Amino acid sequence: MYDNRVSGYLYIAPFLIGLATFTLFPFLASFLLSFSDYQLQDPVEQARFLGLGNYTQMAGDDTFHGSLGVTFLYVFITVPLKLAFALFIAFVLNFKLRGIGFFRTAYYVPSILGGSVAIAVLWRYVFAGDGLINQVLVWAGGEPLNWLGEPAYALFTVVLLRLWQFGSAMVVFLAGLQNIPTDLYEAATIDGAGKAHIFFTITLPLLTPVIFFNFIMQIVQAFQEFNGPYIITGGGPLKSTYLLPLMIYEEAFKYFNVGYAAALSWALFLIIALFTIIAFASAKYWVFYGNEREDGE
Amino acid sequence: MASKADIAEGATTDKSRGGGVAKGRVLLRGVTKCFGAVDVIKGVDLEIAPGELTVFVGPSGCGKSTLLRLVSGLELPTGGSIIIGDRDVTLVHPSERGIAMVFQSYALYPHMSVAENMGFGLKIAGLPKPLIKEKVAKAAEILQLTPLLDRKPRALSGGQRQRVAIGRCIVREPEVFLFDEPLSNLDAALRGQMRVEIARLHAKLGATMIYVTHDQVEAMTLATRIVVLNAGRIEQIGAPIELYRHPANLFVAGFIGSPAMNFMDGIVEAVETDGVSVRLNGATLRLPRHDAAVKPGAKVTVGIRPEHFRVGPTPTDMDHDQAVEFDAIIDLVERLGGETLAHLRMPSLSDGVLVVKISGDVPLRIGTGLRVGVRLAQCHLFDADGRAVGEPAARAVVAA
Ligand SMILES: Nc1ncnc2c1ncn2[C@@H]1O[C@H](COP(=O)(O)OP(=O)(O)OP(=O)(O)O)[C@@H](O)[C@H]1O
Ligand SMILES: [Mg+2]
Numbered sequence: 001m002y003d004n005r006v007s008g009y010l011y012i013a014p015f016l017i018g019l020a021t022f023t024l025f026p027f028l029a030s031f032l033l034s035f036s037d038y039q040l041q042d043p044v045e046q047a048r049f050l051g052l053g054n055y056t057q058m059a060g061d062d063t064f065h066g067s068l069g070v071t072f073l074y075v076f077i078t079v080p081l082k083l084a085f086a087l088f089i090a091f092v093l094n095f096k097l098r099g100i101g102f103f104r105t106a107y108y109v110p111s112i113l114g115g116s117v118a119i120a121v122l123w124r125y126v127f128a129g130d131g132l133i134n135q136v137l138v139w140a141g142g143e144p145l146n147w148l149g150e151p152a153y154a155l156f157t158v159v160l161l162r163l164w165q166f167g168s169a170m171v172v173f174l175a176g177l178q179n180i181p182t183d184l185y186e187a188a189t190i191d192g193a194g195k196a197h198i199f200f201t202i203t204l205p206l207l208t209p210v211i212f213f214n215f216i217m218q219i220v221q222a223f224q225e226f227n228g229p230y231i232i233t234g235g236g237p238l239k240s241t242y243l244l245p246l247m248i249y250e251e252a253f254k255y256f257n258v259g260y261a262a263a264l265s266w267a268l269f270l271i272i273a274l275f276t277i278i279a280f281a282s283a284k285y286w287v288f289y290g291n292e293r294e295d296g297e
Numbered sequence: 298m299a300s301k302a303d304i305a306e307g308a309t310t311d312k313s314r315g316g317g318v319a320k321g322r323v324l325l326r327g328v329t330k331c332f333g334a335v336d337v338i339k340g341v342d343l344e345i346a347p348g349e350l351t352v353f354v355g356p357s358g359c360g361k362s363t364l365l366r367l368v369s370g371l372e373l374p375t376g377g378s379i380i381i382g383d384r385d386v387t388l389v390h391p392s393e394r395g396i397a398m399v400f401q402s403y404a405l406y407p408h409m410s411v412a413e414n415m416g417f418g419l420k421i422a423g424l425p426k427p428l429i430k431e432k433v434a435k436a437a438e439i440l441q442l443t444p445l446l447d448r449k450p451r452a453l454s455g456g457q458r459q460r461v462a463i464g465r466c467i468v469r470e471p472e473v474f475l476f477d478e479p480l481s482n483l484d485a486a487l488r489g490q491m492r493v494e495i496a497r498l499h500a501k502l503g504a505t506m507i508y509v510t511h512d513q514v515e516a517m518t519l520a521t522r523i524v525v526l527n528a529g530r531i532e533q534i535g536a537p538i539e540l541y542r543h544p545a546n547l548f549v550a551g552f553i554g555s556p557a558m559n560f561m562d563g564i565v566e567a568v569e570t571d572g573v574s575v576r577l578n579g580a581t582l583r584l585p586r587h588d589a590a591v592k593p594g595a596k597v598t599v600g601i602r603p604e605h606f607r608v609g610p611t612p613t614d615m616d617h618d619q620a621v622e623f624d625a626i627i628d629l630v631e632r633l634g635g636e637t638l639a640h641l642r643m644p645s646l647s648d649g650v651l652v653v654k655i656s657g658d659v660p661l662r663i664g665t666g667l668r669v670g671v672r673l674a675q676c677h678l679f680d681a682d683g684r685a686v687g688e689p690a691a692r693a694v695v696a697a
Contacts, residue, residue, distance in 0.1 A: 181404065186400070187398070189371065190397065190398055191417050191418030191465075192393075193392075206408060
C-alpha cells in the first residue's frame, strides 16, 4: 500500500515554510530583540541584553507618545467611518436593480487598487499643491488648500485613502445582508414597520455578527496602516501623520535602532491584542448569534 | 409607506368595521399578475365568504403563493381589483388591509422573544404597553404558548415556532388570515397535530382564512371550499367532497384524490339519453352519463379512482346490474399497512398499469391473476377537451 502521508506533508510544506520564515521567526526574533540594543549595522553578537530598557525608554519618548496619539486618532476616525460607509454602499447595492452586478464589481475595484503603493503615489499627486483636487477647487471658484502641508488636512488625505478601500468590508456586509431572509422584511411590512424602522429593528440586529467581524478586521488593519503615511506624507507635516508602523519602520531602517523598533512593534501588538480582547468581551452585549442555543431549556 | 399615525387610525377603523356585513369577505375581480414578460396569474375571479376557510391547491409553480401574496399586498396586481370587507384594497399597504400572514418559514424575528415577536405589530401601531401585553397573553393562552413567552425562536421546536407565527397573526385581529404552506416544514406526525389545531382555531375565531397547501389531506380536511389552480387560472372551486365526487375536468380529477385517478382512453360507440357506450382497450362500458356534445366516434377518457375498484376471486359487495368485472394480473404490490396499492394489468381496460386501492389484508402475489370489479356509476367520463361529461338529467334527479 502506498503511504500518502509523505505527499500530504509535501503539499502543506510551502505553507509551513512560509509561516515559519515570514511569521514565526520574525515573531520570536523581534520578541528577543526587543530586550536588546541591537543596531542594524552591527553583527548580532554585539547586541547587549537591556532587560526592559527599551520599554522604559518608550515611557519617556515624546515621539512615541505623539505617534501613539496620531495612531489612535486615525483608528478612531477611520474604523467607524469606513464601517458606516461600507454598510451604506452594501445596503444600496443590495437592492434588486438592473445591472446591479456591474455596480457591485465596480465598487469593489478601489479596494483591489486602494492599498497599493501605486495608488498611494497617485494620491500624493492628486492632493499636491498643483494637484487635481486643487485645480478642481480653483475651477469651482474656491481657494486651493495646502492638503499635504497642513497637519489637519494631511491626516485627512491619509484617512480618505483608507475610507476609499471600503470594498472588502462592503462585500462582507453585502453577504450578511443577503443572508437575512426576505420573509422577515415581508412579515415586518405586514406588521406595519416602515423602511427605516425595519432597518434599525430587523436588519441591524441581525447584521451584528458581520459588523463585529468587520470591526475586528478594521481595527487590526487600521493600527497597521503604513503605505499611506509613508508615501503620501512621509509622516509629516509636524508628525501629524506619523502613525506607529511608520515610526517602527523609521526606527529600524532609518536610525538602525532595531532593538527599540522591535519593542515598539511589541507595544503595537499588545495594543491591538488589547482592543481585540475588549471587542470580544463586549460582543455578548451587542452581537446577536442566531444559531447559538439558549441556556436553561 | 404609511406613517405611524395612519396605521394607528387604520387600527381604530378596523374596530368600527367590525359591524359591517361584509367583514372578512374577500373578492378578487379579474386579477392578473405578470412578472416581466411572464403571466403568472391570468385572470382570477373569486369570492370568499366571511368565515370561510378557502384552500388553494395546484401543482408547483401554478401561482398559489403569488395569488396569496396579491391578497396580502406584498405583490401588487398587474390588473383587476381586490376587495377585503367592503374596501377596495388593491393599492392599500399590506399593514392596512386587515390581513395577517403565516409564512412557510415562520419568518419569526430571531432576535426577539416570543412575546416581542407577537407584539411587534402592535408596538408599531403605537398601542400602550399594558394593552399589548394583554393581547399577547390572550393569544398565547389560546395557542398554549404562555410558558414560552420569554424564549427566543431558536429555542423552540418547529411546531412551537409555527404556533408563534400564528399567534403573531391572532394579536392583530385581522379580517383575513393568510397561510402559505404553514405546515410543510413539519414532520408528518406534527403536521397532523397542527392541522387539527388550525381547524380548531378556525372554528374558534370564525375568521376568514386562505390557506395554500400541497397536501391533499390538509386541503380535504380543512377547507370549506377548495380552489384548484393550474397555470395561473382557476380550474374549479367547490367543497372538498364536491371536487372529489364531481371533478369538472381531467385536471381536477387527476389532482384531487390520492393516489391519483386512473385514466383510460376510449372511443364513444353509442349515445343514448341515459348513457354512453365507450369502447376501451378490450371491453365496452356503458356509463350512465350524458352530454349532447358527445357524439359516437369521439375520443373520450374514462376515469376510475383506485379506491373504487373491488378486488377478490369474485368481487363481493357489487350490485351486478350496475357493475362490471375484469381479469387482472398483479404487476406490483405496495403495502401501506391499513391498505394496499396494487398495480394491475387489465388488458380489457387499458394497455398501461392501473392502480387499485384495497384493504391491507388481502393476499396478493405478483404475477397471479385476479378478478376486479367496478361500479359503472363511479366511473368518470371526460370529453376530448377534458371536460367532465355529466350524469343524465333523470338520474341526477333520482340521485338527489
Ligand atoms: N418575484 C418573481 N419574479 C419572477 N417570477 C416569479 C416571482 N415570483 C413567482 N414567480 C413565478 O411565478 C410562478 C408562480 O409562482 P408561485 O410561487 O406563486 O407558485 P406556487 O404555486 O406557490 O408554487 P409552489 O407550490 O412551488 O410554492 C412560478 O413560475 C414562479 O417562477
Ligand atoms: Mg408557493
